[in-house]
Amino acid sequence: MSNHFPKELIDRKAREKIIKEINRNILVEASAGSGKTSSLIHRMSALIKSGKFKVDEIAAITFTRKAAIELKERFQQKIEDSFRETEDEKEKG
Numbered sequence: 001m002s003n004h005f006p007k008e009l010i011d012r013k014a015r016e017k018i019i020k021e022i023n024r025n026i027l028v029e030a031s032a033g034s035g036k037t038s039s040l041i042h043r044m045s046a047l048i049k050s051g052k053f054k055v056d057e058i059a060a061i062t063f064t065r066k067a068a069i070e071l072k073e074r075f076q077q078k079i080e081d082s083f084r085e086t087e088d089e090k091e092k093g
Helices: 012-020 036-049 065-092
Strands: none
Touching: 012 036, 036 065
16 A cells, blocks of 8 residues: 655654554544544545445544535545546556
8 A cells, every 4th residue: 555644744653554454443533634534535445445345334423514524525536536546557457
């Protein structure tokens, strides 16, 4: 899996754990604008790519409806982008 976060982030290792440690549940608590949504989207994508989980088996809880809508939209976009990348690789290979 590629590195999704710049090396200069102080909490880079914690962020990478969110994505890579998919065999256990996690709780992410951080201030606004800290990258929670991006980290969760990468994690949910990793769960799907692992083949161990389906979209309807993932629970992601937010504190506001606005955050839930944003998470859903960004996750949908990530899944669509990943699908397109996979299709492009199939065409090249």
